[in-house]
Amino acid sequence: MSGAETAKLPAPKRRVLTGLAAALVSALLALVLGFRLEVLIEDAALVLLTPPVSPPDEIVLVAIDEDTLSHLPYRSPIDRAFLARMIRHIDAAAPRAIGVDILLDQPSEPDKDAALLSALGSAKSPIVMGYATGDDGLTAKQAKFLDQALKGLDKGLVTLSRDDFDGTVRTLYPGREVAGSFMPGLAAALAKIGGKTAPAGGRIRFYHDAAGHPLSFKTYPAHSAALLPADWFRDRYVLIGSALPTSDRHPTPFVTTLGAELGTPDGMAIHAHMLTQMLRGERILAPPPWAAAAIVLGMALIAALILSLPLAPLTGAAVLAGLIGAYLAGAYFLFSGRLVMLPAAMPVLAALLTAVLLAMGRWYRDRAERLFIEKAFSQYVSPAVVQRISRREHELSLGGEARIVTYVFTDLEGFTSLSESLAPDRIAALLNDYLDAVCGLYVEAEATIDKIVGDAVIGFFGAPEQQDDQACRAVELALAIDRFSEAHRRDLAAQGTRFGVTRIGVHKGKAIIGNFGGSRFFDYTGIGDTVNVAARLEAANRHLGTRICVSGSVAGDCPELKFRPVGDIVLKGKQVPIPAFEPLQMGALPPELEDGYASAYALMAGGDAGAGARFAELAEAFPDDALTGLHNGRLQGGETGPIITLKGK
Incomplete structure (x- = not known):
């Protein structure tokens, strides 16, 4: 549908279509522009709005840190004999399960490799070995060695789901297809040992303490693990991995809230967060993408509905703010009580964008209407009146409305015969000079000029602006025109040009005022009996011998002006006489x-x-x-x- 066709629609339908269009555009923009902001708000919600927890007693970490490496003959790969001794000691403590977040993807000393594989193969406790493939960055040689080393052992992918945009780890990694069968992630494999089923995906519940810092799990240095009491590992999930300051560090939602110093834990700690979440059976619930999009669109549509109601701007803004506040409050309670994460940024952005688009559209429409009014009415009324009605265009009805108006008709006697005796250019000059002066008087009186027909000027008071003193304005205009025309006639007579008398008729009554020019032309005029009566009063002057004839409805409204009664006139086509009066110039009689x-x-x-x-x-x-x-x-x-x-x- 074109803009012109839309403009022709009834106002209610146009408002509905405009609101729908604004809502759709706003929803699309919000989904595109607000997605990253939504992610950051979700990060903050997980860090700031979830309750603090104490470190779970059932999970311990054995960290290979710089102190550990200082006790080993070389940094990489980790001394396999050292790993073997540590695993045998932990296994002897009867843990619930052991997860090794270390990739055995390259050979070391053969006897040490054999010792580690022997320790793994003879362990009585469940052990899940870290695994990766070429899809995770391993070379073919590394992948082949890893497959051979872990043959017959339980494996779990050490992969972490990283955001493609900023590399942040935000979502659970349940696992993926490897060599035709599903392989779980490391945390999911350990949770399965404990009888827990890992969620298929969703946000990681990164836990924090009372200070808002990332949760510190019970962590023991690997080089002292063999010296620790067996009770510290018994019936616990033990994660073994590196905790080095410059490797295997990953940004988490804590980065956007607390900064990189606290927000980039090692991979083993992230696996511990995921394992904790799985063991607690917690899941961050979020609507699927289509439902989130529906929420965004719904907010935009509701905002459009609110702003399409006949409300004052501040009231509409307050109602919209209330809607946004109610939605955010509901989203907060759902998240804090049930870990249901509704979109926050995108719906709010959609509502605000809808408000902005509708406000811009309303401004543009109001501006266009104001320019239209100023252009259209500049030929009818004075500039001062144009400015006033353009500021109140909402009060203006161009479709036709019943108004009490006072019409003023003028006609120049004998101009047709005069035009036959003079040259065309002289006639044009005479008529234009006369009309300039008469129309100027209409404008000065703040009348609306209806039309000019030949030598006749037709105008009215009482529209588009309400004028309580319209009748008196009309009489004073008639007297001003009479004074000018008589003086002008005498001046022309002195120059040898016989110029006719200007006859004026004035009547006040009800008329239908509006644009009656069809869809192509703007013609602000009036129709009705009031117009006809004013015209016939003007013509009655010829029979009465007067120059100005006004109806009783006009004279009765002007007690301060002087009139003399003409009579009760029965106009042609009428049955009932109307009282007619002649207004008197000061000192005329x-x-x-x-x-x-x-x-x-x-x-x-x-x-x-x-x-x-x-x-x-x-x-x-x-x-x-x-x-x-x-x-x-x-x-x-x-x-x-x-x-x-x-x-x-």
Whole structure:
């Protein structure tokens, strides 16, 4: 669906589609960008949020360290006779099992090799020998020697699962297929001896003490093992391996939390952590990838739903923060209570990205709407009004709404005949000068210019902004236009150009205001009877002899302005008369005429027979007053009362 097609959708559907799109994009971005952060947070959770434990009594380590090597004739390979003596001593103590985290992948002195193999073959305790293959970095020669040396012995892979990204050991290593059969990892093989089944994978539960440091297992130096009491090994799992400072060291989750100094134990210690976890039957439970992705998408969708609700920005942000907080609290309790590790970073990131995308979309949409409003309304209203409505575009309804408005119609009398007597360029200049001035008055009064039709200017008050004083604004605009047009007409007459009278009609009432230009054009206008009445009041001036004619609904709202009643006019196509008034310019009428007209009209409106004589006197005294002449003629012709029925438009 194109952007244009989306824009044409109803607002609710558009919000739904926008929210779905933002949620999907955010979920994908969170899964990609947040994965590594998720791993680091899981590291921290394992180190900081799990309870401390005491060193398990059932596991002891026999470490070949620098002190041990200083007692041996050479550093590598480990003296096999020394290993043989140590294994015989430990085996005699009846341990639960012995795990040897040393690869016998190269020959040493033949008699010492034979002594070690003899000790291994005659041992009464279960012994699991460390094993590796070419997949673990052994050469073909090393792999062949190792296979021959360990033939007939129980073996366990010493492989550690290292993260391809940063080399950190994070997950259990259950084992793999070797030569057509499954070979367990070293820790898994030892756990099996104890009747425990190793998990198929998952996170290693790296144990720590009360200080938060990696758990220190009971460790004895290998060169003193033969001197230790048998009780120290009896019924225990004994791991034998190197504990050298510069080899077989691996980064663990402690690195990201405590630093490399404490977070890079030797391989034997990592096997001890895995063995402890297997013996305790603990498993770090985590949702499969598809379920984790569903959680991330779900958080993004919920965030989109929250932000699509009609909430204030701060309220929406607070609700979203509450959602994130509730999710993280639930994830914490599941992990601390049941070792269930839900994703934390990716769902939160998805929710925040959704909020950012929707906010950006809302900003872009609001900006586009604001620019559209400013561009569209710049031809209708003053720049000040444009700025005000652009700041409140959410209050603006362009689809059509019923509003109380006051329409102002103007028309230039006799311009058609004038245009036939002048050159086109002269006509264009005259009309443009006139329209510039009249439209300028509309703009100054903060009216909305509806349209210009030939020499007629149509505008209204009360939309798009609410204007409580709209009727008075309209009357004052009409008076301003009348003052300009009369002065302009006199100036042109002095230049020899006969310019017509500007007639103005004003009416206030309900109209449907909105964009009625179809999908291609913007035409902010009004429709309804109010518009028609204003137009017919403008036309009524021709029959009444007035220049401005306003309805009673307008005059009644402007008690501070001066009017004189015209009559109750029955417009063409109407059955019910409406009261009409002529607004008066300051000092336009002599007091005698103003007061005399008011008293004569009151007599006529009251059905007094003396009204005819009073209007006759006024007509004789003020022969140029059109309204006085109108009523005098009506009454002398036999009409009574103020009702005037117009035959024309």
